Amino acid sequence: xxxxxxxxxxxxxxxxxxxxxxxxxxxxxxxxxxxxxxxxxxxxxxxxxxxxxxxxxxxxxxxxxxxxxxxxxxxxxxxxxxxxxxxxxxxxxxxxxxxxxxxxxxxxxxxxxxxxxxxxxxxxxxxxxxxxxxxxxxxxxxxxxxxxxxxxxxxxxxxxxxxxxxxxxxxxxxxxxxxxxxxxxxxxxxxxxxxxxxxxxxxxxxxxxxxxxxxxxxxxxxxxxxxx
Ligand SMILES: NC(=O)c1ccc[n+]([C@@H]2O[C@H](COP(=O)([O-])OP(=O)(O)OC[C@H]3O[C@@H](n4cnc5c(N)ncnc54)[C@H](OP(=O)(O)O)[C@@H]3O)[C@@H](O)[C@H]2O)c1
Numbered sequence: 001x002x003x004x005x006x007x008x009x010x011x012x013x014x015x016x017x018x019x020x021x022x023x024x025x026x027x028x029x030x031x032x033x034x035x036x037x038x039x040x041x042x043x044x045x046x047x048x049x050x051x052x053x054x055x056x057x058x059x060x061x062x063x064x065x066x067x068x069x070x071x072x073x074x075x076x077x078x079x080x081x082x083x084x085x086x087x088x089x090x091x092x093x094x095x096x097x098x099x100x101x102x103x104x105x106x107x108x109x110x111x112x113x114x115x116x117x118x119x120x121x122x123x124x125x126x127x128x129x130x131x132x133x134x135x136x137x138x139x140x141x142x143x144x145x146x147x148x149x150x151x152x153x154x155x156x157x158x159x160x161x162x163x164x165x166x167x168x169x170x171x172x173x174x175x176x177x178x179x180x181x182x183x184x185x186x187x188x189x190x191x192x193x194x195x196x197x198x199x200x201x202x203x204x205x206x207x208x209x210x211x212x213x214x215x216x217x218x219x220x221x222x223x224x225x226x227x228x
Pocket of ligand 1: 009010011012017018019022023024025026028052053054055056057059060079080081082084136137138139158159160161162163164166191195
């Protein structure tokens with residue numbers, strides 16, 4: 001997307017799983033040490049908005065804040081066509097910071113149930129943005145609106161697999177980082193880094209240009225640029 005730099009990132013086992021087969025991704029946080037959290041939180045502090053899909057909020061209940069380093073919390077954006085985000089989700093209940101216009105933005109489709117949307121906006125820290133998509137959030141439109149209304153220039157898409165796929169499929173990604181955990185999880189129904197329907201031809205698949213690799217304790221951190 002012209003004007004908005006999109007970074008996609010995630011953690012996976014060496015066999016490409018981003019959560020166990022029961023989809024509770026919090027199990028993976030066991031591999032994170034304070035130094036890993038500092039790196040992740042510095043990446044978050046370097047973007048204006050962090051984006052996740054609603055299934056990630058339901059499965060992992062993340063806060064997506066900057067905690068272990070100096071820096072402002074990015075705007076937290078949940079892609080949630082039908083406004084299914086649980087009202088008691090941690091992400092909706094974080095104290096508002098002075099600088100923030102809204103802390104968390106739920107992006108819904110045009111046909112989102114009105115009663116759910118009304119319940120969500122009762123929370124003063126949460127805004128709702130209607131996407132131009134009828135029954136699914138339109139990502140081009142989302143990036144355009146984030147730039148226009150919130151001055152967003154850099155976003156981090158933290159997951160899950162379906163949302164990452166949509167960003168890749170629509171050629172919206174500029175950079176990718178992958179953290180490889182020293183572990184094998186298996187599970188044919190366990191979610192992988194990028195899900196969706198997938199590409200069938202090499203000419204359609206995403207081409208990456210290797211940028212860097214760091215070993216931080218027992219985790220490998222790889223960065224790539226996306227070749228457009
Ligand atoms: N290790 C990691 O890096 C990491 C990070 C995050 C999550 N996870 C794991 O990933 C799993 C959740 O990922 P997931 O793939 O099931 O779901 P997800 O990507 O978190 O959310 C997908 C949902 O977003 C909504 N959506 C709305 N518009 C969309 C669009 N344009 N493109 C894609 N999705 C759109 C859809 O639900 P509606 O149609 O209802 O809106 C869709 O089902 C959990 O197991 C979690 O633990 C792991």
